[in-house]
Amino acid sequence: MKRSHAVVAAVLALVWAGVLAFVLTHGSHDKSSVDVYSELPPGFTASLQTQGVTYAGLSPVDGATVQQVLSHATTSVAAPTGADPIVLRTAFSDTAKGQTFQDRAALMVVVPQAQGGASGSVYVAFLDPLTYRLLTSVTYGGASSSP
Numbered sequence: 001m002k003r004s005h006a007v008v009a010a011v012l013a014l015v016w017a018g019v020l021a022f023v024l025t026h027g028s029h030d031k032s033s034v035d036v037y038s039e040l041p042p043g044f045t046a047s048l049q050t051q052g053v054t055y056a057g058l059s060p061v062d063g064a065t066v067q068q069v070l071s072h073a074t075t076s077v078a079a080p081t082g083a084d085p086i087v088l089r090t091a092f093s094d095t096a097k098g099q100t101f102q103d104r105a106a107l108m109v110v111v112p113q114a115q116g117g118a119s120g121s122v123y124v125a126f127l128d129p130l131t132y133r134l135l136t137s138v139t140y141g142g143a144s145s146s147p
Helices: 003-025 044-050 063-072
Strands: 053-060 086-094 101-112 122-127 134-140
Touching (some): 063 086, 063 101, 101 134
Antiparallel strands (some): 053 086, 086 101
């Protein structure tokens, strides 16, 4: 083995050890994922289930997707002043309405204190992720139980 090969191997081993140490020490006390469930209103899951709607696999979306959803969504999705709509990617099933959806990919828009509703009402819309067309929506009066 040539001396230059040994030097290159030693440098690569040192760089590899440095990268490994960096990766293992950074982010060890940070959240590895966003807790999107904590953003949902109290009683969210139970309230949807009573209306025949279930969902699975929530994940956050980027700011550009949120803007696209809100710009394409119907006026019923518009949030009142001071309310921030929550937009999440999910799969949902809805067997209570005329159309039946089973594990349908969608963008879920949650609007706490929806316009035209009573104080504490929550509007939930499920939109097609490609066309932003409304698939189904639910409004409920808010609850005190956790999601």
